[in-house]
Amino acid sequence: MDGSIEILGGFPFCATIPANFYSFPYTGYDWCLMVPIEPKIPIYKVFAYIFHWKAFALTVLIFVLLSVSLGIADRISNSQQTLIRRNFFFNIDCFRGILGQSIFEVPNASWSTKIIYLLIFLLGIMIVTSYDAFLQSFMTEPPTENMIRSFDDLKASGIKAYIYKTDFNTMLSVRPDMNQYLNSFEVETNFEKYKENPNTKYAYSTNTVLWGIFKNQQTFFDQQLFRWSADLCIWNNIQAAFALNDNSIYRNVLNMHILEVQSAGFIDFWMTKAFYELMELGRIQKMNINNLSDFRSLSVEDLKWIWIMIGFAYWVAILTFVGEIFVLKMKNYGQN
Structure with missing residues (x-):
């Protein structure tokens, strides 16, 4: 903020920059992880x-x-x-x-x-x-098993979370407590290849804006691949605003414009239409990932615990029957 630029593109509030060098926040979002859908129990x-x-x-x-x-x-x-x-x-x-x-x-x-x-x-x-x-x-x-509800669960599951290198450094600066989970993150410089072909063996660092786009993309899948996890948030309620000089002549006009856009609901409208606009521009492919398991009838293996319980009951019945015969023989032997 040396005064050479009148208005700088939107970015989050920074504690090192005074608040009077920002406009009104035009949107807010959360920075969390999207994790793969947990497998169903057998x-x-x-x-x-x-x-x-x-x-x-x-x-x-x-x-x-x-x-x-x-x-x-x-x-x-x-x-x-x-x-x-x-x-x-x-x-x-x-x-x-x-x-x-x-x-x-x-x-x-x-x-x-x-x-x-x-x-x-x-x-x-x-x-x-x-x-x-x-x-x-x-x-x-x-139902699903072993749901990931915290960073401790993520660490225990062995699932790695892909994250940008710059985002990784930001995470460590705003969340020093995340140092204990460093082994749960995979730092990447080229993140685009994972966005185009997401792998369900990994989790991904994202925000509510990008998640809305991928959520719409998942509607073309046979089954949802990832879910948004509010329990795995790195930074909540991030306020995005424009940076401008303290004495900028555009401050009042820009703030009024932001308020009018928000009150008209244009921000939410743009967020909703972002996926379809990116798809029209060819930035997102309407791919279909078939991850549905084929329907099948119950098999003998599915009734494993039923057979085990029946076998245990028969075993107890046989032991009880043998025990009663043994006790009766012992009583007759004692009387003789």
């Missing part, structure tokens, strides 16, 4: 993904409470009935009722027992319908 993990451990623990707790309540109610209804301890916390009728199977109901049951039966049926309906709803939803659109 189908075989969906069955276990639905039942979160907290929901599972709550279901077990309710089941135990219903089992205890049913055992106490049966004992009160029939005082001559012997209370079996092993059925006190794990009532087989309660378990079958939750799974929607038929159960043995006590004849001439009291009102408290009937209410417990009703609660068991309601719990079974809630579990089955909610699980089925989540299963159909996740089968249609499986």
Whole structure:
């Protein structure tokens, strides 16, 4: 700002230059990273993904409470009935009722027992319908795994973020805390080749203006490749303005023009039309990247955890059966 130039092209506010050498800001933007869309979890993990451990623990707790309540109610209804301890916390009728199977109901049951039966049926309906709803939803659109929500997640994922050399130096000057994430950035001098052919193995440094252009370009893809991450911002609310001399005769006129343009919505209109104008000028190609996975029906591998659970249940049943035979033989041997 030596006075040789009356008005300088727009650039962000700089702390080393006094504010009176700037016009009104004509736009604001954020400087963040756009990261590749995380892969979907495998189908075989969906069955276990639905039942979160907290929901599972709550279901077990309710089941135990219903089992205890049913055992106490049966004992009160029939005082001559012997209370079996092993059925006190794990009532087989309660378990079958939750799974929607038929159960043995006590004849001439009291009102408290009937209410417990009703609660068991309601719990079974809630579990089955909610699980089925989540299963159909996740089968249609499986959730993603290991989402990148912070620079620590980016560092742990091993994904590199491409950034201009000049932007890299600016980042270190405005964000000294980013020194701990230097290994997560790949400094480049020629950035254009990555804009034309983006690689989903990398993240990219960009701002809200450029992201709006690439976001429109992704509408021509079969599936979105990148997402804007507000959690991975390097610099928020950057104000862009024109630099001009402190005593410039154009200051008031320029400031008034900026205010009129903003109030008319021209800035937002230009941002929206920027992609289509660049495409008409041949600066952006309307390419189509096919990254959709082919639809396929469920296979044996997709039911891996189901088969493992069934095999484990059969193994426990066999061990229990062998154990009962062994205990019976030992009792008969002791009596003889």
